[in-house]
Amino acid sequence: xxxxxxxxxxxxxxxxxxxxxxxxxxxxxxxxxxxxxxxxxxxxxxxxxxxxxxxxxxxxxxxxxxxxxxxxxxxxxxxxxxxxxxxxxxxxxxxxxxxxxxxxxxxxxxxxxxxxxxxxxxxxxxxxxxxxxxxxxxxxxxxxxxxxxxxxxxxxxxxxxxxxxxxxxxxxxxxxxxxxxxxxxxxxxxxxxxxxxxxxxxxxxxxxxxxxxxxxxxxxxxxxxxxxxxxxxxxxxxxxxxxxxxxxxxxxxxxxxxxxxxxxxxxxxxxxxxxxxxxxxxxxxxxxxxxxxxxxxxxxxxxxxxxxxxxxxxxxxxxxxxxxxxxxxxxxxxxxxxxxxxxxxxxxxxxxxxxxxxxxxxxxx
Numbered sequence: 001x002x003x004x005x006x007x008x009x010x011x012x013x014x015x016x017x018x019x020x021x022x023x024x025x026x027x028x029x030x031x032x033x034x035x036x037x038x039x040x041x042x043x044x045x046x047x048x049x050x051x052x053x054x055x056x057x058x059x060x061x062x063x064x065x066x067x068x069x070x071x072x073x074x075x076x077x078x079x080x081x082x083x084x085x086x087x088x089x090x091x092x093x094x095x096x097x098x099x100x101x102x103x104x105x106x107x108x109x110x111x112x113x114x115x116x117x118x119x120x121x122x123x124x125x126x127x128x129x130x131x132x133x134x135x136x137x138x139x140x141x142x143x144x145x146x147x148x149x150x151x152x153x154x155x156x157x158x159x160x161x162x163x164x165x166x167x168x169x170x171x172x173x174x175x176x177x178x179x180x181x182x183x184x185x186x187x188x189x190x191x192x193x194x195x196x197x198x199x200x201x202x203x204x205x206x207x208x209x210x211x212x213x214x215x216x217x218x219x220x221x222x223x224x225x226x227x228x229x230x231x232x233x234x235x236x237x238x239x240x241x242x243x244x245x246x247x248x249x250x251x252x253x254x255x256x257x258x259x260x261x262x263x264x265x266x267x268x269x270x271x272x273x274x275x276x277x278x279x280x281x282x283x284x285x286x287x288x289x290x291x292x293x294x295x296x297x298x299x300x301x302x303x304x305x306x307x308x309x310x311x312x313x314x315x316x317x318x319x320x321x322x323x324x325x326x327x328x329x330x331x332x333x334x335x336x337x338x339x340x341x342x343x344x345x346x347x348x349x350x351x352x353x354x355x356x357x358x359x360x361x362x363x364x365x
Contacts, residue, residue, distance in 0.1 A: 022057060029053035029155035033148040041143060048141050052148025057155055078103045078121065100125055156224065166224075167241040168295045170217035173210040174248050175291040181207070181255055182284035182333075185262045189277040197263040204256045211249050218245055237297050244294065244340035251287075251336035258329035265322030272323040275316045276330075282310050283333055290340060304341040307334050311351040 030050035037046030085099050104121040184200035187193070218241060225238055258280075265272050290303035311334050315327055331352055338348035 025057045025152070025155040026054050029057060029148075029151050032155075033144075033151045036151065037144050037147050041140070041147065043140050043144060046140075046144040046147075048144040049148040049151075052145045053152040053155070056149050056152030078107075078125075096125065164221070164237055164297075166217045167214075167221040167238060170210070170214040171241055171244060171248070171294065172291050174207075174214050174252065175287045177203075177207040177210050178248065178252050178255055178333075179284040179287040179291075181259055182280045182287070185255075185259045186277040186280040186284065188262060188266065189272050189280070190274055192266060192271060194263065194266045197259065197266055201256075201259045201263050204252075204259050207252050207256070211252060214248075215245065218242065240294055240300075240342070243342055244290075247336045247340035251333045251340070254329050254332040254336060258326055258333065261322050261325045261329065265320065265326065268320055268322055270320040270323070272326055273316045273319070276323060276326060279310055279313060279330060282306065283330060283337070286310065286337060290337060300341040304338060304343065307338050307341070308351050310334055311338070311348075312353055314353060 030053045033049035033053045034046060037043045037049040043049075085102065086095065089095050089098070100121050107121070181200050181204040184196060184203065188197035188200060221238055221241070262272065286303050286306040289306055290300050293300040293303055311331070316323075319327070335345070335348045335352070338351065339345060343351075
């Protein structure tokens with residue numbers, strides 16, 4: 001219990017460390033947007049300026065430049081429709097419903113993006129409820145939204161989170177997941193444990209989420225590296241993560257097939273040999289090596305060497321059908337991880353020991 005609590009606290013602190021720059025960006029940007037809108041533009045209560053900063057920067061991972069465009073246009077649309085209708089029909093419950101419905105309907109016809117539609121609707125709500133009576137025109141509110149959006153992007157550029165740390169944290173999650181499921185599959189083979197293999201398969205099926213998180217994190221990292229002068233020099237370092245993105249996704253997909261076949265093989269007359277479990281464990285350790293070397297900003301030479309050693313191993317003799325399939329999938333995982341280290345597909349495939357007979361693998365390796 002204490003260990004689980006400690007792990008949870010460490011995870012929360014790690015997440016806070018990752019999100020702290022975004023929190024700072026939101027706080028500083030919101031205050032600055034308010035000052036610019038009030039002192040420079042002369043708007044008495046520029047509510048859309050700080051709101052735009054918060055929406056643009058956010059505290060999560062995403063595409064901020066596209067978010068800025070959708071937010072500014074969505075706010076402008078909501079403000080425009082809201083101002084036009086409120087000036088004609090006044091404010092009240094039914095007027096609010098009509099203003100929101102029309103603003104969101106127009107947004108849907110123009111753009112299907114969820115943020116765009118939500119901003120149109122929420123801006124119309126503000127116009128129809130909070131803003132009337134303050135003597136502020138629709139163009140002023142549009143200017144506030146644009147001001148907040150620009151300041152939000154400036155905050156991302158000048159007070160940036162580390163794109164490298166964002167990518168490293170999320171790729172670490174992918175490689176940890178891959179290493180864990182391969183280790184579990186190896187243990188299941190060694191112990192002839194069907195339940196352990198079933199647990200490994202269940203865990204492997206839940207790994208797509210970490211892959212999607214890594215993909216979103218990589219997009220954010222590339223965006224920060226593009227707009228922030230502070231991190232322009234890190235683009236080459238970040239390129240290693242771009243190289244690894246697709247191969248590690250494929251490696252996890254192949255690992256799922258491997259574990260599914262491992263579970264089936266444990267019910268056969270000739271279960272997989274212990275030598276196969278050993279090879280799985282070596283690939284599992286190579287995945288962790290790849291994680292460590294990329295995290296340290298180094299060329300992943302040790303991981304590549306470990307994977308090449310597995311690729312060069314001879315196939316155990318007298319294998320059943322399922323064991324042949326497992327080997328084929330493990331070879332596919334090795335090729336995927338070799339590509340994640342920077343090798344091309346042809347070079348990685350050529351490193352495999354030739355098979356004398358078809359293995360039944362999904363990629364023909």
